[in-house]
Amino acid sequence: MVQTVFKLFSLIGFILKPLTIIQTKGSAQVSKIQGLKGRRVWDSRGCPTVEVDVILENGVRGRAIAPAGASRGAREALDLRDGGDSLRGKDVQTALNGIQTRIAPALIGINAQDQRGVDVAILALDNSELKEQLGGNATVAASLAVLHAAAADNGIPLWRHIANYFQSTPSIPLPEIQIFGGGAHAGRRVDIQDFMIMVPGATSFDEVMEITSEVYFAAGDLMKRKGRLAGVADEGGWWPVFDSNEEALETLVAAIKLAGEQPGERVVISLDIAASEFGKNGQYRLALEDRAMDSGQLIDMLGRWIDDYFIASIEDPVGEDDPEAMQEFQRRYGDQVQVVGDDYLVTNANLVKTAARENACNALLVKVNQAGTVTEAVDAFHAASEAGWQSIVSARSGETEDASISHLSTGLGSGQLKVGSFTRSERMVKWNECLRIQDEEDAPQFVGGLPLKNTWWGKKI
Numbered sequence: 001m002v003q004t005v006f007k008l009f010s011l012i013g014f015i016l017k018p019l020t021i022i023q024t025k026g027s028a029q030v031s032k033i034q035g036l037k038g039r040r041v042w043d044s045r046g047c048p049t050v051e052v053d054v055i056l057e058n059g060v061r062g063r064a065i066a067p068a069g070a071s072r073g074a075r076e077a078l079d080l081r082d083g084g085d086s087l088r089g090k091d092v093q094t095a096l097n098g099i100q101t102r103i104a105p106a107l108i109g110i111n112a113q114d115q116r117g118v119d120v121a122i123l124a125l126d127n128s129e130l131k132e133q134l135g136g137n138a139t140v141a142a143s144l145a146v147l148h149a150a151a152a153d154n155g156i157p158l159w160r161h162i163a164n165y166f167q168s169t170p171s172i173p174l175p176e177i178q179i180f181g182g183g184a185h186a187g188r189r190v191d192i193q194d195f196m197i198m199v200p201g202a203t204s205f206d207e208v209m210e211i212t213s214e215v216y217f218a219a220g221d222l223m224k225r226k227g228r229l230a231g232v233a234d235e236g237g238w239w240p241v242f243d244s245n246e247e248a249l250e251t252l253v254a255a256i257k258l259a260g261e262q263p264g265e266r267v268v269i270s271l272d273i274a275a276s277e278f279g280k281n282g283q284y285r286l287a288l289e290d291r292a293m294d295s296g297q298l299i300d301m302l303g304r305w306i307d308d309y310f311i312a313s314i315e316d317p318v319g320e321d322d323p324e325a326m327q328e329f330q331r332r333y334g335d336q337v338q339v340v341g342d343d344y345l346v347t348n349a350n351l352v353k354t355a356a357r358e359n360a361c362n363a364l365l366v367k368v369n370q371a372g373t374v375t376e377a378v379d380a381f382h383a384a385s386e387a388g389w390q391s392i393v394s395a396r397s398g399e400t401e402d403a404s405i406s407h408l409s410t411g412l413g414s415g416q417l418k419v420g421s422f423t424r425s426e427r428m429v430k431w432n433e434c435l436r437i438q439d440e441e442d443a444p445q446f447v448g449g450l451p452l453k454n455t456w457w458g459k460k461i
């Protein structure tokens with residue numbers, strides 16, 4: 001049934017796509033860049049970050065802000081930080097200087113409609129592997145700001161511009177929403193990083209918001225009853241005061257029930273293990289339970305969780321340096337759950353292709369700042385689609401009022417969107433932006449569902 005609905009959406013999209021392309025002013029449009037201005041602004045953790053304004057020759061503007069991760073993949077684009085004593089070494093003056101002295105001169109006069117050309121020009125300035133010369137924070141803000149300016153110059157919403165330029169079929173994504181934070185986002189109070197829900201049984205984005213709100217507050221009530229309410233973690237999920245990682249899962253299941261839902265029917269659980277944060281070279285250590293395990297034991301434990309806790313998606317189940325274990329996990333559970341590569345793939349098309357060849361994942365987490373430019377991130381997304389994978393456009397734990405990723409997820413038709421929890425405006429701005437997109441006259445369809453083969457969820461219906 002779910003598969004059929006998906007096929008139907010794809011078919012409708014296929015028919016509509018030529019129409020949407022006609023709506024753009026297309027390649028004939030020239031929107032020359034007149035200037036770029038970088039500025040230091042502050043993210044949701046109170047850390048400095050980079051904002052870029054792009055101005056076109058006709059006065060049209062675009063703006064974007066770089067987010068920042070805390071549990072970063074070793075191979076992702078580096079944020080350029082000044083180091084030293086002030087602002088805990090996190091100031092971004094060097095990155096801003098690079099925008100003014102290198103990126104701006106290289107982009108002035110280029111057509112903002114040619115996103116790939118813009119990104120190639122940025123890349124040509126920094127031949128280092130991880131963009132450590134310009135900084136991924138500078139390149140991502142510049143690249144995204146140009147995308148905004150081009151959309152504004154076309155007089156169309158950003159999601160529509162993305163769909164037109166990258167020739168994709170837009171859709172409103174299915175959210176993945178954190179209820180408990182953990183790992184690096186909660187002082188490692190528990191080892192697992194994200195305890196999330198998805199509502200693949202919802203019929204609209206609105207309904208997902210409603211159900212999520214009920215589950216979120218039910219979880220808060222449960223914590224309060226146990227005397228364990230202790231505020232929220234970095235992404236707005238409840239602070240995880242638990243004696244074991246399993247207790248967090250049990251509480252999440254209980255919260256879903258308390259919200260009046262039957263786990264596994266409309267609502268399922270999704271985890272980001274972020275295993276690189278507690279393991280290296282195939283050896284892992286769950287600090288909360290003082291338990292050491294090897295890759296095989298970690299995989300066995302996650303397998304038991306899949307059976308016991310209505311889990312439909314698992315991100316980074318093992319370390320980014322443990323490819324054999326990723327393959328083993330995908331081999332054993334890839335038919336039951338979405339196996340998502342985040343730190344493992346760092347939004348890199350080549351790593352996606354390798355992982356697809358090795359059958360190490362079946363889904364990609366897309367973080368534009370891991371890649372460093374819009375084009376590179378979309379290339380990774382395309383590589384994932386070609387492999388027949390799902391994709392989830394994702395925020396970082398350090399975020400701002402920038403809602404570009406809601407448009408990126410919708411415009412590309414990525415299918416899923418992960419932005420953290422259900423409180424805090426740097427998160428809610430992304431969910432609310434999807435609601436606004438949904439209200440537009442020619443809004444795309446809500447994608448719903450979770451198109452997995454042989455999932456327990458699929459079996460039950």
Ligand code: PGA
Nearest residue numbers: 068069070071072396397
């Ligand atoms: P980060 O983590 O933004 O702190 O790197 C988010 C994630 O792992 O998905």
Ligand code: ZN
Nearest residue numbers: 272274315342
């Ligand atoms: Zn992750």
